[in-house]
Amino acid sequence: MSTTLIEEFEKHREISPEGATFLTELEASIGKDLWLSAGGHWAKISIVKFRRVAMEKLAAELRGNSRDDYKNAWTEVVRDFHQGFWGEHRLGKKEKKPRTEEQIIFWELFSYIWILLQALFIVKTLIFYLGLKSAQEGTTDGKISVALAMLFSFVSLGWFAYRKSKNSNKTEAMKFVGWIVLGILLGPSLFNVGMPSWFSSVSQAAGGLFLFFAGWEMRFLNLKRDVRFYSILFVGSFVFPCVVGYFLLGQKMFLALAMGISALPVAIQLLKEKGLYGTLLAKRTITLASLCDICPWIILIFLLPKQDIKAWVLSHWVVLAFFVGLAVGRFKTLQMTPAILNLQMWGLAPFFFVGLGWKVDIVELFSLPVFLTLLAVAIVTKSLGTYVASRCAGEPHQSAMDLAVLLNARGAMEVLAAHFAYRAGLIDGASFAGLVLVGIITSLMAVPLVRKAKAPHSESVDNCVERC
Structure with a gap:
């Protein structure tokens, strides 16, 4: 995360040494207490909000500076979270990790390389397999076979062009x-x-x-x-x-x-x-x-x-x-x-x-x-x-x-x-x-x-x- 729990907490009030120790330990279990125990998948932006709001509410609930005071206040925060998830909603499926610029470039180039390989090898193989020789000799079956292979080629390339123009x-x-x-x-x-x-x-x-x-x-x-x-x-x-x-x-x-x-x-x-x-x-x-x-x-x-x-x-x-x-x-x-x-x-x-x-x-x-x-x-x-x-x-x-x-x-x-x-x-x-x-x-x-x-x-x- 971009900020620690201690940094979020100190935006609202000063923290005691016992509180700093408590929040350091809480870094490893805050997910289990909040969004993981709620089940389902949550967006990263929702998790960031949970951490921020949790520290805001913890500072408001805190009544002392001892470790027990922090623990009791955190119990109230967890109870408040599970009542309505602080206005956030679960995702229907797990959020995908955003692609890096290098990954975007690779997959963009890969699509062009794949269609090139298809045009050079797959379609050529189909044409020969389906009877190019018989088409040259003028037989009806051979011409139909070659026409089907060419139709496959044009439909495939056309679908590729359509997807590219639709998505970008x-x-x-x-x-x-x-x-x-x-x-x-x-x-x-x-x-x-x-x-x-x-x-x-x-x-x-x-x-x-x-x-x-x-x-x-x-x-x-x-x-x-x-x-x-x-x-x-x-x-x-x-x-x-x-x-x-x-x-x-x-x-x-x-x-x-x-x-x-x-x-x-x-x-x-x-x-x-x-x-x-x-x-x-x-x-x-x-x-x-x-x-x-x-x-x-x-x-x-x-x-x-x-x-x-x-x-x-x-x-x-x-x-x-x-x-x-x-x-x-x-x-x-x-x-x-x-x-x-x-x-x-x-x-x-x-x-x-x-x-x-x-x-x-x-x-x-x-x-x-x-x-x-x-x-x-x-x-x-x-x-x-x-x-x-x-x-x-x-x-x-x-x-x-x-x-x-x-x-x-x-x-x-x-x-x-x-x-x-x-x-x-x-x-x-x-x-x-x-x-x-x-x-x-x-x-x-x-x-x-x-x-x-x-x-x-x-x-x-x-x-x-x-x-x-």
């Missing part, structure tokens, strides 16, 4: 993952549904508006006042992953850049959902994620052959919308109203990200060694570089860990950059498929790993934007 607010930052996966399922990876002729144009228009808002939303907070901090963190969170990635990934410049990308939209949404959006951590994360978003796009232009830059830019005008939004944001701050958020999430994102996924043949392009290499290099270099740089800049351990996790989430920006680099011939198909999965996985990793706020916020980011 973590799905808002991850909806783009669902749109991309839907597009991949519709494309040549699985169902091979032909894309309507009008969809590509609508997808590009939606993408232009989506990137325009993404650029407009970018913010550079306290950049001039905290030059030293941001310089150190930029080296750790962007330069270090790019340099290490360049030498570990075959000296391919774009793959090196992809190691340094961070996803500003994912970071912002996670900060809001964790109750951290008005903190110093949020301001620094937003500024660094903005820097790690913009630099790869700028460098990407210079990676193209000079004779191809004009044609590439004209054919990828949606990228220009990002820089237009960025320029507009320097003069007028974007107020993210519910209407704009709904337009982004339900109007623009579905068309844009479904269109991106629809064109990807993950099954054909995927290479496990390439994917595992990209994933390992991306996570280790980004997390380690950001954490070490944060500590060198004077950040405490927990803030450095949060910064590392938030900036490690690559999200939509990784997918977009990989898409345009693949179309420009800067990376091969296996690297493209690997980067798409890295963007998705690193975003999902950030959801359970970022701690929730434990204290009220001192200041909102919007107020800081106005001052800067």
